[in-house]
Structure formats: structure tokens, C-alpha cells
Amino acid sequence: xxxxxxxxxxxxxxxxxxVGVLLLTLSGYLTPAxxxxxxxIIGVQGWISTRFLALKDLLTLxxxxxxxxxxxxxxxxxxxxxxxxxxxxxQQLKEAQVLYALLDFARTSPENQYIACSVIGRDPxxxxxxxxxxxxxxxxxxxxxxxxxxxxxxxTVDAVTAGASRIQLITDPASVVxxxxxxxxxxxxxxxxxxxEIQLSMLPQDVTVQNGDIILTSGLGGKYPSSxxxxxxxxxxxxxxxxxxxxxxxxxxxxxNLTVVLVITNFRPLDIKPLIP
Amino acid sequence: MIALLGIPLVILLVIIQTSVxxxxxxxxxxxxxxxxxxxxxxxxxxxxxxxxWFLLAGFLLAIISPVRLMYPLFxxxxxxxxxxxxRKRIWRIPLLLMAILTFxxxxxQQLAAYITIYFTQAQLPFMDSLLQVSLPSxxxxxxxxxxxxxxxxxWGDTLSPQEVE
Numbered sequence: 001x002x003x004x005x006x007x008x009x010x011x012x013x014x015x016x017x018x019v020g021v022l023l024l025t026l027s028g029y030l031t032p033a034x035x036x037x038x039x040x041i042i043g044v045q046g047w048i049s050t051r052f053l054a055l056k057d058l059l060t061l062x063x064x065x066x067x068x069x070x071x072x073x074x075x076x077x078x079x080x081x082x083x084x085x086x087x088x089x090x091q092q093l094k095e096a097q098v099l100y101a102l103l104d105f106a107r108t109s110p111e112n113q114y115i116a117c118s119v120i121g122r123d124p125x126x127x128x129x130x131x132x133x134x135x136x137x138x139x140x141x142x143x144x145x146x147x148x149x150x151x152x153x154x155x156t157v158d159a160v161t162a163g164a165s166r167i168q169l170i171t172d173p174a175s176v177v178x179x180x181x182x183x184x185x186x187x188x189x190x191x192x193x194x195x196x197e198i199q200l201s202m203l204p205q206d207v208t209v210q211n212g213d214i215i216l217t218s219g220l221g222g223k224y225p226s227s228x229x230x231x232x233x234x235x236x237x238x239x240x241x242x243x244x245x246x247x248x249x250x251x252x253x254x255x256x257n258l259t260v261v262l263v264i265t266n267f268r269p270l271d272i273k274p275l276i277p
Numbered sequence: 278m279i280a281l282l283g284i285p286l287v288i289l290l291v292i293i294q295t296s297v298x299x300x301x302x303x304x305x306x307x308x309x310x311x312x313x314x315x316x317x318x319x320x321x322x323x324x325x326x327x328x329x330w331f332l333l334a335g336f337l338l339a340i341i342s343p344v345r346l347m348y349p350l351f352x353x354x355x356x357x358x359x360x361x362x363x364r365k366r367i368w369r370i371p372l373l374l375m376a377i378l379t380f381x382x383x384x385x386q387q388l389a390a391y392i393t394i395y396f397t398q399a400q401l402p403f404m405d406s407l408l409q410v411s412l413p414s415x416x417x418x419x420x421x422x423x424x425x426x427x428x429x430x431x432w433g434d435t436l437s438p439q440e441v442e
Contacts, residue, residue, distance in 0.1 A: 122299035123342065124291075126307035126410045127390050127401065130343055132295065158343055166343060173399035194401055194410055195305055256300075 098260045105150035106262065112225070114262040115139060120164070127194055129172035131155075131258060136163045144223070144269035147261050152229035152252035153177070153217060154261050156269070165263075170230070171196040171255055178221045179230055181207075182214035190215070190230065190249060198231070200247035207245070209236050215249055222270025283330040290314055291337045306413025309386065311338065312356065313422050316378045317429035319360035320371055324433070331357025348393035349386070356382035372426060379422040380415065387411040 024030045099116065106114050115135055123130035135141050137160050147154040147167050155175065158168040170177050171192040179200070180187045186207045190198050203209060213233040219226030231251040238245050290311045298310050311334050319327035335353030342349055360378055367374040391406055 121292075121295035124294045124299050124307070124309070124311075124338055125342060125344070125349075125390050126305060126414055127394050127406065128343060132341070166341075168343065173394070173401055194406055 095260070101150040102260060102262055105148070112264045113266040115141065115265055117141075117165075117261055117263055119258045119261060123166075127173070129169040129175075129192060129196060129255070130158065131167045131169060131261075133165050133167060133261060133263075134163070135263065136161045136165050138162050140265055141165045141263055142265075144271075146224045146228070146264045146267055146269070148228060148264065149253050149258070149261055151254070152231065153224065154253055154255075154258065156223065157263065167261070169255055170251065171198060177224060177230065178218045179215050180218040181209065181233070182216055183210075184208065184213075187218050187220065196255065198249045198251055200233070200249055201244060203245040203247060205238070205243070205245055209233055209245060209247055211235065222272060224269075225264065225267050283326075284333060287311070287315075287330055287334045287337065291334065291341070294338075295341060303417060304413040305409045306411075306415075306417050308417045308421050309383065309414070310421070310425075312353070312382050312386065313379055313418055313425045314429065315353075316356065316360055316375060316382060316422070317426045318433070319357070320364045320374050320378065320426070321430060321433040322364075322368070328354070328357040328361055331360070344390070344393050344397060348389045352382065352385035352389045355385055371430075372423065375422050375426040376419055379418050383415040383418040387414060 021030070102114075102116055106112070117133035117135040117139075119131050120134045121132035123132075133141075133147075141157060141160050143157055143160055145157045147156060153170055155167045155169040155172070157165050159166040168175055169192065170190065173192050173194055175192045177190050178187065179190050184207055186204065186209075188200050188203045190200055192198055200209075200215075211233055215230040215232060217224045217226055217228040217230060229252050231249045231253075234248045234250045236245060236247045294310050298308050301308070315327065315330055315334055318324050318330070331353045332350070335350035338349035338353070356378065359381060363374060363378065367377070387410070391401060391403075391411070395401055
């Protein structure tokens with residue numbers, strides 16, 4: 001075998017060129033040349049790749065839209081369900097707040113026993129001020145029991161069925177409650193009206209009554225326990241010729257938003273009608 | 278049999294009236310949904326035995342009402358008879374008939390309520406009752422009567438379509 005054989009010389013030359021190119025590449029001398037050479041290739045590759053991806057998207061997009069729509073519908077359903085939950089929880093929170101307030105009130109008067117009842121309706125006649133609650137004789141409600149909220153007096157049980165009761169509000173035109181003014185101790189009566197406004201009557205002329213005076217039940221007549229908050233004096237009308245002063249009061253209970261009430265179950269109302277001559 | 282079908286509907290109307298409508302006071306007036314709906318059903322050409330529905334509604338409201346003498350029964354019964362009587366005579370203008378019957382029914386009901394409460398429970402001042410309770414209630418009933426008639430007519434036509442000759 002000859003070293004100067006032309007075939008061997010070509011092989012050797014190729015090897016030397018490859019090794020040389022490798023060494024030049026590794027040493028970084030060929031980088032600019034490679035960059036110049038690969039830039040158009042990369043450009044072409046990028047162009048083809050972009051078009052291919054666009055074509056792929058075009059072919060697969062309908063399936064994705066369908067799945068996205070389905071997912072969107074699922075998420076919308078989830079949002080709707082969560083919104084319903086939020087509303088439910090807000091309602092429960094509201095009820096819990098009312099019940100906590102009633103509980104606080106019940107703790108301030110431990111001598112009384114209470115049953116909490118939900119208001120489920122009102123009397124259909126606009127002339128009358130009655131509400132209907134969801135507890136009746138089966139739960140121990142009896143005729144004449146006083147009804148209160150944490151804010152004060154609501155009324156009295158007027159009729160009872162097994163599962164529901166009707167409450168006459170103190171704003172009813174036929175309702176009369178014996179009260180006393182907290183400051184002076186003066187006793188009087190309050191009467192409801194068709195507009196829900198409450199009038200004070202039987203107020204002696206010599207008594208000084210001012211706006212904002214606190215009104216409590218007096219307990220006279222045996223229909224209500226004493227010292228239950230009723231409201232505050234709103235306005236006073238004093239006429240020289242009349243026997244009594246007239247006044248209106250602002251009830252402490254918001255009768256338009258009654259949702260839960262407490263029935264005092266251990267109070268026995270007295271029927272004094274036979275004693276009235 | 279058709280009168281029996283009215284029982285659940287009337288009960289539902291009374292429940293809605295006491296639990297929802299009664300809480301919506303507008304100037305102390307109140308819509309009488311039961312009355313308006315029953316009148317709208319009554320003047321539908323294919324309704325039958327509507328007087329029984331009125332009697333049932335009046336009876337149910339009388340049970341709920343604290344006023345003695347069952348005062349809702351009378352105005353409801355008279356309104357039912359009026360509906361039965363007038364719908365065959367003013368059948369060409371049902372909207373007018375609806376308004377007239379609602380007006381008459383509401384007046385009778387307000388009057389009956391006022392008189393009964395006045396003599397049995399509390400002496401209500403007449404002008405206050407008229408201006409603050411009765412007039413707003415009658416006005417509200419008339420305002421509600423037109424959409425109520427349209428809705429009931431639509432339902433009635435859907436549930437019992439007219440036969441094509």
C-alpha cells in the first residue's frame with residue numbers, strides 16, 4: 001500500500017478539510033459565515049412553520065371551539081350555581097342576624113319564655129293590620145299571647161290554628177295598648193289607624209310630653225307585660241279646650257319589614273271584660 | 278268537575294295574595310290579585326261555573342280575615358254573579374268589561390270591608406279610608422286588570438283553543 005496513492009490522498013485531504021472545518025467552527029472563526037448561511041434557512045423554516053401551524057389551527061379549530069363552548073357553558077352553569085349559593089348564604093346570614101338580635105333580646109329578659117316564629121303573610125285587607133306566623137297551637141301558641149321583636153312590641157295573638165296564628169299588630173285600627181311614658185311615668189293608651197300611624201290618647205293636660213320620650217307598656221289591663229318598648233313620641237298637640245293632649249308616636253318596630261317575631265309563651269293575658277260594667 | 282279544577286288555582290291565588298301582594302302597600306292601598314284574576318278568568322268566553330270560584334275565594338279570604346260576618350264572601354259572590362251576567366252582554370269589548378267589573382268588584386269589596394270593620398271592630402274615619410285606602414286600592418286593581426286580562430286570555434286560548442268551524 002502506497003501512501004502517495006491518489007485515492008488515499010483524497011481521503012486524507014477530505015479528513016483534513018473536515019477536521020479543519022471542525023476546528024475552525026469550534027474556535028468560532030466560522031460563526032459569522034454560519035450565521036449568514038443559516039439566516040435564510042431559518043427564515044424559510046419559520047415561514048413554513050407558521051403556515052403549517054395556521055393550517056393545523058384551521059383544521060382543528062372547530063373541535064376546539066366546540067369544546068370551549070361546552071367548557072364555557074359548564075363554567076357559566078357553575079357561576080350561576082355559585083351565585084345562587086351566595087344569595088342563599090346572604091339570606092341565611094340575614095336570618096341569622098335577625099335571630100341573633102332576637103336571642104340577645106331574649107337574654108335581656110330571662111323571665112320570659114319565647115318561641116321564634118317566621119312571618120308568612122299579612123291580612124289581605126288594606127284596612128287591617130294583621131300578620132300570619134308559622135306557629136300555632138301545636139307549638140304551644142295560645143290566644144292572647146304577646147308578640148315582640150328585639151326592637152319592641154309587635155302585637156298580640158288574635159287567632160290560632162294548629163300550624164299558624166294570626167297576630168293583631170299594634171298599628172291596627174282596633175288595637176288599644178295601655179302604655180306609660182318612661183320619663184314621667186304618665187299612663188295613657190295608644191291606638192292604631194288605617195294608615196299604620198299610632199296615636200297617643202288619654203294624656204293628661206298637665207303632663208309635660210316631649211318629642212323623643214320613650215313609651216313602654218304599662219301592664220294595665222293585663223293584656224301585655226309591663227316595660228316592653230313600644231316607641232317614641234313623635235309629635236304633641238296640646239289644645240286648651242280639650243281634656244287630654246294628643247300625640248303621635250314612632251313605633252320602635254319596623255312593621256313593614258317583619259320577618260321573624262317572638263311570642264312570649266309564659267305570659268297569661270287577663271280577660272277583664274266581665275269586670276267592666 | 279271544572280269547578281273543582283278551580284280549587285287549587287284559587288288556593289294558590291289566596292296564598293300569593295297573603296304572602297306576597299299584601300306586603301306591597303302603595304299609599305296604603307292594596308292590589309286584590311284574587312279578584313282581578315278571577316274576573317279575568319270569568320270573562321274568558323270558554324270559562325264555566327265561575328261563580329263557584331268566586332264563592333270559594335270569598336270563603337277562603339273570609340277564613341283568613343279577622344273581621345267577623347265573613348265580609349269577603351258577599352262582595353266576591355256578587356262580583357261572580359255580575360261576571361256571569363255581564364259577560365254575555367258586553368262580550369264584544371272584553372277590556373271594557375274587565376275594567377267595569379274590576380271597578381264594581383273593588384268598590385263593593387272596599388265598601389263591605391269598611392262597613393263591616395266600622396260596625397264590628399273600629400270606627401274608621403270615612404274620608405281617610407276613602408282617600409288613603411279605598412281609592413288607591415281601586416286604582417291599582419284597575420291598572421292591574423288590563424295586563425291580568427291579557428295574560429289570562431293568552432293562557433286560556435292556549436289551554437282551551439277555540440274550535441275551527
